[in-house]
């Protein structure tokens with residue numbers, strides 16, 4: 001993984017020193033809240049309902065054991081013993097005191113981490129496929145490019161006061177695990193006919209109150225043009241994006257209002273003017289960054305497979321976990337392990353300090369020191385030998401980290417909602433917990449198969465509900481929590497925004513309503529191979545609406 | 557009938573506080589200064605502004621509460637959650653430190 | 659509060675504060691016989707070429723964030739100063755305009771930022787191509803007077819007033835001409 005050099009260290013420490021000074025001035029009353037707010041946001045510090053919140057960037061979701069130990073230490077020492085892993089591959093601490101935050105940033109800097117650009121109208125933490133560098137289906141590792149983008153976007157003098165936040169995601173496989181089409185810029189690393197690496201470029205996707213799927217504006221952009229082309233896009237946006245209404249300020253609205261053809265023309269014209277400038281990437285620099293992400297020297301461990309078969313036979317639960325949570329690795333002796341942060345009835349994405357330490361220890365011994373944070377709020381051990389799966393499973397089991405539900409209905413994405421968030425209109429976590437309990441039986445969820453359920457506590461859509469196979473949006477109506485359901489959304493390579501079913505459901509009704517939908521799916525799927533999404537795409541919303549509204553009406 | 561109180565988060569640590577009848581910012585809603593009519597609400601708003609100026613608190617809001625016996629019960633769920641803590645972690649927030657007196 | 663005198667109304671550049679030779683006016687008439695004037699874009703574009711190029715006075719142009727710089731690009735050589743407005747600190751359009759004017763179109767005159775500028779933004783402005791600023795933010799003025807630019811030791815992008823460093827990536831720079 002990338003390691004800071006002196007340049008990076010000096011940069012990050014200077015930023016920490018600046019923020020220390022700003023916090024001191026704030027606490028001394030020399031800065032007003034109005035003056036301080038933009039400064040604290042630049043450092044990832046929000047105010048939530050109960051306390052401040054600190055959002056720490058995990059660039060493209062990659063962590064070392066040492067960094068994970070540090071995150072655990074921060075949770076223990078400065079927070080309440082846990083952290084929340086988010087859909088943006090960040091970790092959020094919910095209870096830090098303002099006066100402690102400079103110390104936390106110092107601690108983070110000591111392990112080459114920071115909270116910069118996790119908020120504000122700038123280019124945010126760049127996200128990537130969480131299986132990057134390990135997945136069997138990968139064309140190229142997206143992380144070197146995400147790292148180049150991270151560096152280039154850090155304190156960018158031209159792009160730090162954009163009309164609105166700006167999110168870039170990069171994936172390196174045809175199977176899109178990074179939801180690139182719901183980002184401001186989505187980059188799909190691929191090879192052209194000559195076998196050279198480049199990107200398909202998508203622009204103008206996003207969620208929030210006006211969800212939109214990004215438009216592809218270029219089928220192949222050579223790697224050397226990554227920064228010039230991105231600059232052209234962001235410049236066109238900075239100059240022309242709307243600033244009169246914050247709900248219309250994202251690039252998706254500009255693309256929509258300008259038209260894909262015209263915006264593409266503008267971007268290409270700007271790009272022609274800057275294509276040959278200093279931002280053109282020399283191959284040697286790309287190679288140098290690439291080296292940091294060179295795959296670990298995996299020891300051949302072919303003995304794993306025979307042992308695995310026996311272990312699976314002996315232990316049904318272990319076998320289910322292997323089926324569900326282990327994904328093929330480039331190297332046939334290895335697997336990619338998803339550590340579910342979705343125990344049945346638990347809080348999606350939360351991990352205790354002890355769990356973080358445990359994951360760090362396991363990664364050090366069994367995953368070449370690497371950990372990933374997924375946008376699905378899980379953790380990933382990217383390089384586990386098949387021969388070690390059993391022992392890794394047993395270790396995970398000791399602290400509730402071996403739930404065999406990756407990709408299943410209980411692997412729910414949920415934003416913090418009204419339990420923490422100052423913008424929320426309804427709670428989302430308790431709904432997730434009740435759904436998880438309802439479908440918690442392993443046989444039942446395995447039978448239901450792949451089903452992505454995502455919940456947001458307000459229209460901002462931090463919980464990705466628009467791209468949930470089943471999405472739930474919590475709103476407030478006449479002082480009560482009300483939950484709207486949408487169906488058929490998908491954040492992968494065939495990206496769709498879900499359709500709202502109709503009137504919303506009360507907190508008491510919502511879990512039954514979800515069960516009604518799932519039962520209807522089980523009735524009408526052609527066979528067990530037809531997933532919920534495939535069924536929905538075949539039959540449309542009608543059968544589900546019938547089930548939902550007639551049954552609830554009958555029950556009432 | 558609902559009356560109003562003034563709430564905010566403390567500058568140094570973000571702790572939820574309410575303006576007390578004694579003029580102090582209290583960590584619990586009991587003893588909060590209650591406004592029963594428009595003038596009193598104005599006074600609360602003024603008190604809020606001056607507290608912001610003196611850099612004691614941030615995010616100051618006048619909220620609706622009901623008087624239920626001797627208890628103050630915030631009307632909105634949001635405010636009840638601020639008063640107690642996350643509903644999904646009863647071990648955190650104010651609910652954890654102060655078991656409600658029977 | 660700092661006890662440094664706030665030189666409001668003066669112009670700041672890398673060398674420090676100096677007197678601003680320009681007056682800002684809505685029309686040329688309003689400016690009387692001032693030898694150096696800055697006019698809003700609309701008024702400036704309304705002048706005849708002859709007036710603009712008159713040798714006895716300098717006439718600069720003030721551009722609001724929502725106004726296009728397109729009409730200026732072909733005639734940059736005849737403009738002594740372009741002032742880009744920052745009515746609010748968070749309206750960042752003028753940074754991109756600075757980049758276009760200075761770096762893409764090689765404007766040789768003075769590029770000036772006017773308005774609500776936070777101290778943390780000054781370094782960004784210098785890097786995108788601004789030469790001077792006329793600032794109304796008291797804290798900023800104080801910090802400028804104290805030569806505290808809130809800058810970082812290294813940049814991750816090319817830009818004005820910085821140079822390349824050998825042995826590191828092509829996009830990196832360090833401060834200094």
Ligand code: HEM
Nearest residue numbers: 046086087088206207208209250415416421423460461462
């Ligand atoms: C205090 C907490 C939070 C605040 C104040 C907040 C605020 C917002 C706002 C205002 C938007 C709407 C942006 C727009 O439509 O232009 C948004 C979108 C989003 N947020 Fe959050 N958020 C919070 C927590 C989170 C968390 C915990 C996550 C991850 C689990 C997250 C991830 C996202 C994502 C993925 C989107 C939608 C994608 C898009 O930008 O279009 N946020 N957030």
Ligand code: SF4
Nearest residue numbers: 415421424457458462
């Ligand atoms: S979706 Fe709404 S409630 Fe959920 S975290 Fe985002 S802003 Fe908060």
